[in-house]
Amino acid sequence: MLESAAEGIAGVALVGGDAGIGKTRLVTELVDQARERGFNVLVGQCAELGDALPYLPLADALRGAAPAVSAAAATRPLLGQLLPGTESAPAAGLTQQRLFGSLLGLLADVQPVLFVIEDLHWADRSTRDLLVFLSRMVQAEQVCVVGTYRTDDLHRRHPLRSVLAELKRLPTVTSVELGPLKSGDMFDYVATLGEVNAQALGLIVSRADGNPFYAEELFAAMTEGDSMPDGLASLLMTRVEVLSEAGQRVLRAAAVAGRRVEDELLREVSGLPLAEFEQAVREIVSRGLLRVDGYGYAFRHALLQEAVYTDLLPGERTRLHAAFARLLTAPAELAHHHLAGHDLAGALAASAEAGRLAERLGAPAEAHSHYDQALALWDRVEGAAELAGESREELAFRSAVTAADSGDNHRAIVRLRALPPTSEVNERLAYYLYEIDDPAGAIEAAERAVEEAKDQVALSRALATQARTLLWSSRHQEVEALTTRALETARAAGAKDAEVGALLTLAIHVEHQGDVERAHQLVETASAGHTGDLAMDLRARFHHARIHYDQGMMSFAAEVADDGIQLALETGLKWSTYGTDLRFLRFLIHYATGEWDEAEGVAAGFPVRVGTQPEAILSSFALFVEVGRDLPAVESRLSWLAPFWSDALAVYMSRGLAAEHALWHGDPAAALEHVHAAMAPLIEGDSGTLRLAAIGLWALAELGTTEGADELLSRARFAVDSGPLGQRGHLGPEGLAWAARAEAEWHRVHGRLDVELWRNVVAAFDYGFVYEAARARWRLAEALLASGDRVAAQAEWELARKVAGKLRAVPLERALLEFGRRARFGGGSDGAGDRAGDRAGDGGLTAREVEVLGLVAEGMTNREIAQRLFIAQKTVSVHVSNILGKLEVSTRTQAAAAARRLGLLT
Structure with missing residues (x-):
């Protein structure tokens, strides 16, 4: 619009949005740009004074104008009266028309002009008339008029409403509505305000609801230890205080209910007659404090609900909570109101029931929260076990399991360690310790679980878990006997979950021994049907998909992974260990098969601003495509992942890809540092060593040094020849391909571009790993050119370029183009033109x-x-x-x- 005005096409922009949403910031940027372009700028502010001072923003704008504009205004008597040292402007009638004419003449004389009128929601009638006049009259002048207003202050009968409706129909008027910032933008914005940890950052963003001003106030308050900033609370409450007494009464009741409340429930608690209640609600809604939401109402902003709730007197708050508790039957809401109303016995009983209900509905995080609330009240209530319907130990065990199901294995372990050490407790403890990579602790707990088992069901689960904990230990030779015993015990006891757990452990064991066919059979048996344990069902589906992925059977792996992901989403287990694993496996299938757009779409659901270990692991997988495409998100994602580099899987994935990112950006020294850090937590012989060794050797080749090359190759060869802890096992096609690349990279470090070695790498990755096959063709083309086979080199180069272009793999494309330029490809495909040049x-x-x-x-x-x-x-x-x-x-x-x-x- 500013550009159009500079070209002689006048226009009006009406910018609306809630208080603090960024209208003034937007206008300030516009003013700065206008001044840079040579515009004369007029900025006027409306005030909450009604019609007491007509034309206040016009007078304000003229008084703050540049000297040349003020001088031009002084030559016009009516405008001159608005300047400092003169009397107020005359009122309406013919005088208003003359005043508007004088202003139009002034704008024509001093154009180009940007005229900003702020806070139109407080504009007097004369100013609204002025806005209508300018909107209709400025046409071919170099004039841009901008007006701002608060949408949350425009109640149903506000006089500006009709004016805006009229103006927005005009061709010269553009309406701009500023909505809340998206959560990603809010995270970025709050991060610019200063240092803040991930938990505090997430809390600020969730409470601010996309409002930058609210975020600033919350950030400042949080650094000072406050919950609700005084200034922000006062701002919010000024909008409440204009309500009628009945309106305030209804709004206070709504605040006690929470962010949302049903119409009938609110009417009952408010205690108003129906007609008076409906009139009060209409008033509240018209002022934008509540909005209609289905069969009830929701606060326009969470902080408004919080401010109204905080403003309640203690007795008033307690009585309203008690009133809601009498009318509610839903356990979760009932627990909340019982607790707020100081009815601890009612809160404990309702919390325990709410936890069981959430568990049945597939909401483990909510179930864990409810169970923990009940446990926190336990010692303060007489007859707690009768109220809860189970013992404290049983409730705490439920709390631990639901914590793990929601992805918080550490919390589950803490809860289990506080319980008496029964077989069931130790079995779960061993299971979760294994998940967080504490093998010694897991083995010890599993052995205790077996020793303390009182029945066949408990014994079968303990044996299955013990076998799992020994998989990668020096006692791996015990696994087959333990799983056999676990299977016999589980089948006799009818413990389907223990049976499936034992089958999956045995499948991994025999797969690693090289018996892939038997492993497939075992996994398929384990995946057939349901066990009654959702977490175990997800584990079975993950391994069913994983074993096919490892063998290069991508289509079947994708189908099984999709089924598992759907189950995890439906049951609320998406952040459990295998709910997370299934999602990143599906991402890897897209990535390997060259479906990078689909992979990027999946990765869009992987959080960048991570706060938990499962989030960090999932987030690290997004780096595959982001590094491969050199997307801007890489640096931000790595900075958020850095605090989680104590986790073996997170560090393996994120630092391995950080190494590739550094190599693409010409920093092989940093790449080598990432490689060594990622390899440090891996046990000798881990197949993950192969990829990292190959990347490390790539970095050494770029550095032009052989120091450390033999050690990297030695670790890669040990992974192939010996396997973890000396267990020589089976490597799938991807593992074999990385082993071949490590060998070829080692020769490249020593200055040898071996054609046959790189041809082997291409063939190894060509089972279906599209991107890695293309990267290998790049090196094969280099080797072929060095050997003098220019025609074959250009053919491989063209194949690699085609794949890189399809994937939009920008760094690989750049490398191939540079190679092609230096190799002087680009004439005929046979290179005859280049040889002629020679x-x-x-x-x-x-x-x-x-x-x-x-x-x-x-x-x-x-x-x-x-x-x-x-x-x-x-x-x-x-x-x-x-x-x-x-x-x-x-x-x-x-x-x-x-x-x-x-x-x-x-």
């Missing part, structure tokens, strides 16, 4: 010899020239000998001097 020489030198001479003049060694031109070092030596002979010199320095003298260098 025969055209200057000073007796061929084109290739001139190119080599230029690099000799730069001081490069033969090895460095070979790497730059992708030819063999021996070939460089032949070129240098030919150059010395043709130029009749004996040293490289003399050759460079002769070349400069002959003008052969550019």
